[in-house]
Amino acid sequence: MAFTVFILQLAVRILSFPLYLLKFLGLWNQISKKWFPYYMMKFSATYNGQMAGKKQELFSKLQDFAGPSGKLSLLEVSSGTGTNFKFYPPGCRVTCVDPNPNFEKFLFKSIAENRHLQFERFLVAPGENMHQVADSSVDVVVCTTVLCSVENQEQMLREVCRVLRPGGAFFFIEHVADEHSTWNYCWQVVEPAWYLVFDGCYLTRESWKALERASFSKLKLQHIQPPLSCKVLRPHVYGYAVK
Ligand SMILES: C[S@@+](CC[C@H](N)C(=O)[O-])C[C@H]1O[C@@H](n2cnc3c(N)ncnc32)[C@H](O)[C@@H]1O
Numbered sequence: 001m002a003f004t005v006f007i008l009q010l011a012v013r014i015l016s017f018p019l020y021l022l023k024f025l026g027l028w029n030q031i032s033k034k035w036f037p038y039y040m041m042k043f044s045a046t047y048n049g050q051m052a053g054k055k056q057e058l059f060s061k062l063q064d065f066a067g068p069s070g071k072l073s074l075l076e077v078s079s080g081t082g083t084n085f086k087f088y089p090p091g092c093r094v095t096c097v098d099p100n101p102n103f104e105k106f107l108f109k110s111i112a113e114n115r116h117l118q119f120e121r122f123l124v125a126p127g128e129n130m131h132q133v134a135d136s137s138v139d140v141v142v143c144t145t146v147l148c149s150v151e152n153q154e155q156m157l158r159e160v161c162r163v164l165r166p167g168g169a170f171f172f173i174e175h176v177a178d179e180h181s182t183w184n185y186c187w188q189v190v191e192p193a194w195y196l197v198f199d200g201c202y203l204t205r206e207s208w209k210a211l212e213r214a215s216f217s218k219l220k221l222q223h224i225q226p227p228l229s230c231k232v233l234r235p236h237v238y239g240y241a242v243k
Contacts, residue, residue, distance in 0.1 A: 001181065009189045016193035023196060036199040037081060037103045044083035047145075050228050051173070055144075058171060058238055059087040065139045065169045075138045075163060077127045077156070078146040079103070082110025090116040095133065099126040100199075127156035136165045144173040147207040149200050157214040164243040170216065173238040176223075177204040188232050208237045216241035 013020075022028040048055065066072040072092045076084060079096035080103055088094065094117050096107060101124045111119045123132050127143075127150050141160045150156045160170050178185040188203040195202060208221055221239040228234050 001186065005186055005189050008186060009192065012190050013192050016196060019193070019196045028196065032196070032199045033100050034102055036100065037106050039198075040080050040083075040103075041106055044081055047228070048083055051226055054173065054224070054226060054238060055084070055087050058173065058240070059084070059142075061169075061240065062092070062140055062142075062171065063089045065167070067139055067165070072140065073138045074140050074142060075130075075133060076142045077130070077160070078143060078149070079107060079122070081106035082114070084142060084144055085110050085114040085117055088114075088117055091118060092116075093118045093120055095120045095138070096122045097125050097127065097130055097133070098122075099124060126150070127159060128152050129155075130159050130163060133163045135162055136168075138163050139165060139168045140171060141168075142171045145175055145201075147172070147174045147210065148176075148202050148205055151200075153205075153207060153210040154213070157210060161215055161243055166243055169240045169242050171240045172211070174207045174236060175203070175233045176207050176235050176237050178235040184231055184234065190232070194232075203232055211237070211241060214241065216243060218242040 019028060022031070062074065063072060072089060073095075074088060074092050075095045075097065077097050079098050082096070085094070098107075104122060107122060111117070123130070125132060127146065141164055143160075147153050147156070157170075164170065178188060185204070191203045208223070211219060211221060219239070219241045221237055221241075224236050224238060225234045226236055
């Protein structure tokens with residue numbers, strides 16, 4: 001299996017050489033940052049359709065973490081097009097962070113369509129450095145399909161812990177590496193090309209390990225294989241962690 005993986009990966013690297021050349025010349029980033037929000041708009045509709053049950057189940061727990069006023073303050077890291085808004089409880093105060101400013105027009109469209117939320121602000125920042133958000137200032141942080149893309153998972157999770165109030169929670173749904181003995185893992189090694197086309201997304205990250213290492217007091221994490229049409233994205237972890 002290891003040899004097959006090596007050969008496949010080599011083939012993928014050779015085929016994706018033109019894209020790596022564009023990246024080396026500094027041209028690819030501009031292209032991918034512009035086209036990715038359009039792609040996410042289409043992809044999210046399909047993904048939400050296939051994940052609706054899981055999202056509804058998980059996000060139904062959000063309100064349990066509201067402060068004494070009953071109003072939930074929520075920070076969504078890498079909010080993308082705002083695809084999760086419809087799952088948030090009425091009156092929820094939402095702050096969004098994403099390093100790609102090209103998501104803004106899609107995000108504002110979602111805000112206009114989700115009048116049950118109280119939108120606060122959109123910050124253009126990486127998850128690893130959200131210094132505009134004060135320490136212990138939010139009840140919950142949400143991330144969906146984000147740990148696959150951040151440069152430094154440990155640093156992002158440290159930032160999540162910093163901004164959460166004590167007793168607040170981090171909700172996550174993430175696609176991850178499949179078991180190494182499976183054929184699906186073999187296909188996940190298309191990663192070098194995938195990474196470039198899908199704006200820095202890794203398919204073979206074992207993100208549950210970073211969640212287990214982070215300094216949360218409690219972690220509820222489940223491995224699932226939702227019936228997504230794109231098989232390499234099927235292995236997921238989802239759940240929540242309490243500060
Ligand atoms: C696959 S998209 C997911 C978007 C959205 N969370 C969703 O579920 O549709 C990955 C997101 O991660 C963002 N991203 C990439 N690098 C990041 C970083 N270092 N910190 C925070 N977000 C990042 C991208 O801009 C993009 O919005």
